[in-house]
Structure formats: structure tokens, C-alpha cells
Amino acid sequence: MSTAFSGSERFGARLAKAVAARGPLCAGIDPHPGLIEAWGLPVDVSGLERFALSATEVLAAHTAIVKPQSAFFESFGAAGVRVLERVVSTARDAGALVLLDVKRGDIGSTMAAYTAAYVADGAAIAADAITVSPYLGFGSLEQCAATAVAAGRGIFVLARTSNPEAGEVQNAKLPDGRTVAQAIVDSAAALNACAEPLGDVGVVVGATIKPGELDLSRLNGPVLAPGFGAQGATVADLRALFGASLPGVLPASSRDILKHGPEQPALRQAVERVAEVLADPQENGQ
Numbered sequence: 001m002s003t004a005f006s007g008s009e010r011f012g013a014r015l016a017k018a019v020a021a022r023g024p025l026c027a028g029i030d031p032h033p034g035l036i037e038a039w040g041l042p043v044d045v046s047g048l049e050r051f052a053l054s055a056t057e058v059l060a061a062h063t064a065i066v067k068p069q070s071a072f073f074e075s076f077g078a079a080g081v082r083v084l085e086r087v088v089s090t091a092r093d094a095g096a097l098v099l100l101d102v103k104r105g106d107i108g109s110t111m112a113a114y115t116a117a118y119v120a121d122g123a124a125i126a127a128d129a130i131t132v133s134p135y136l137g138f139g140s141l142e143q144c145a146a147t148a149v150a151a152g153r154g155i156f157v158l159a160r161t162s163n164p165e166a167g168e169v170q171n172a173k174l175p176d177g178r179t180v181a182q183a184i185v186d187s188a189a190a191l192n193a194c195a196e197p198l199g200d201v202g203v204v205v206g207a208t209i210k211p212g213e214l215d216l217s218r219l220n221g222p223v224l225a226p227g228f229g230a231q232g233a234t235v236a237d238l239r240a241l242f243g244a245s246l247p248g249v250l251p252a253s254s255r256d257i258l259k260h261g262p263e264q265p266a267l268r269q270a271v272e273r274v275a276e277v278l279a280d281p282q283e284n285g286q
Helices: 011-022 033-038 045-062 070-074 078-093 108-118 138-150 164-170 180-192 235-242 264-279
Strands: 026-029 065-068 097-104 129-132 154-160 201-205 223-225 249-253
Touching (some): 026 045, 045 065, 070 097, 097 108, 129 138, 138 180, 154 164, 164 180, 180 201
Parallel strands (some): 065 097
């Protein structure tokens, strides 16, 4: 099944179809220098290209959505960005959606430029969705969200991330008693109201946070859940946090899969094992 961009169909609808066909796993493509070296490759543009494209060919053929981490490509300069462009096109050709992890967030014309770069019609690096930061105020993202939705694309807003130091900001209380993270989720939910089968504005919620920290019941959008695998979260943790059926949840894993390279059959087996664990209703994560 091809899940590439198809005219006016909204991102949430395309994502729902892709997950139904291939499962919820979001496979990260993170060409960290340590991983490139572990694959026996040089930490230069040639090594980056071989690592990233080899991984993409496998991961994008077996998952609904892949998540390249832009910073690892940008660190190689313009040549690295050209490799990123090839990763995006290779993933699309394999039928996967592309969530570009860029974490952009700014105001005014600067945010408009980020929007034009990634999610507007004619975007230079046209991802199906991007990660964005709301910490200049959620309102600073609303035009990006509107532009993305109009172009059939989506955004994932950082809400309650998996890094330990995030809590001091994201769990801070607002005058109305909500945490900052909950207010972000509620703002995303307002943009997803009445969308079917799933809204186009997702949130990022770490799989390692405590159950009960957030109310996601009205989100009506996807949840990217980093922290699964290498950071310690199990399937049992995912189900305790998000519910037994994991509705709309995209568990993200990168290092736990990529460490099995460079041989593509080993990468494919690693992806298949993770997908099987996520699909097994009896899996307890131990």
C-alpha cells in the first residue's frame, strides 16, 4: 500500500490508513556519529549517506511512518541536507509517511519561513509532518498548523517530552490550575475538533512519564511517544499511559532498531520483532 501524499486527503486520514496497514511503530532514522561508526562507516558525508539510505530502504518498507532527525543531517552542512532530501524521497517511494523531527518554533516571518520550508505547498523539504515547539506560545504555531492542514500535512507539538529536565517547565502550573503540558494538549485538541478519523495536529508525549499526568481524551489527534525501547519504556508502560488499545499512539524507536545494522536483513528482523511486540495484546513488556 502506498501512503505517499495524495492530493487533498488530510494527514490524519492518511496516517490512520498507514497505521491500519502497517502498525503504529514510528521508526527513527538518527545517523548519530556513534551509530555510523558502529556500522563500520566513516563519520563523513559518504558514511552518512550509506547509513541513512540503507536504513531508510528497510524501515520505510515496513513501517507506517519514519522520523528522520534533521540535526544529524544538518551537522554535515549542505551536503548532509541533500542526503536528508534523498531520505525523504526514498521513504515516500517505499510507501511510508515522513515525520521530520526538526522541533522548529518561532514567531512571525521566521515561523512562516520554517512553514514554507517543510509543510507548505511547494515546500523545499516537503515532509508529511514536522515536530514543532510551542514555547513561544501556542498561538505562534497556529498559522503553521493552518498551512500544514491546507496542504494535507500535519504537525506534532512538543507537550510532555521524555527528557528528565523537561518537567520543570512542562509540569509548571498555570493560573487556571492546568500544567503547561496539559494546556498545550488542550490547544491541539481545539484545532482537531470534529476531524475524522483523526486530526492533523499531534502532540509529543514521552512514553516514560507517569500515568495520569495528562488527559488526552479530547485530543482527537496522534501522539508521538518517544522513550520506547532504548530509553526504557515497555509496551506495558505504553498501555498503562495511553490505554490498552493505544489509539492514535505512535511509539517511536530508533537506536534499538538501528543498532542491528549495517546488514539490512538484521534491520528488517529488528523492525518486525518490535512490530510483533506492539501488536501482541498479551505482551507485558518484560
